[in-house]
Amino acid sequence: MKPEPAQPVKYFIGALYSSKKILDEAIKILEAQLSPVDYESEPFPFRNTDYYDSEMGIPIHRKFYSFTDPVSPGFLAEAKLMTNKTEILLAISGHRKVNLDIGYMDYDKVVLASAKYGIHKIYLDNGIYADMALHYEKGQFTPYHWAFMDFRSPEYYPFFLKIRSLYKSQVKHLVSPG
16 A cells, blocks of 8 residues: 555644743744644643742643644654754743643644653654644543643643634645635
């Protein structure tokens, strides 16, 4: 069987931040590298772990942004390296004020990029792994049992349902004639 190119996917950022100003700068940088943001969530308080508190300061919030242009899923490793570079560029005295978790969505799943090995993660390239977080079935998202605690919370799922709807429309326009 001849391999076929993968269908483009919808990229998004799940940003953890303690400085809204630095988050806004990060999003401007990423829009220049990816495409304009077409949807953003409200901020969510991030209380699932204190792992980031000493580096980022408190309070920490999570906010999601999706990008307009569907892109190949094969771009995930490069995209993660790009977001890591942006975090470092905007760090203050070596401390990040934003943590940019990039991922993508297709019709059936939400995949995050990770620089950390895990038994369930698939190696991509340059030290980056793919980590399936959620799957879509019967009109809703369900987390995998290994998903980060905050991704197990249904408060994020309206964002993913909205960008799935945007994605479906965008992909339809890519394949429709004229």
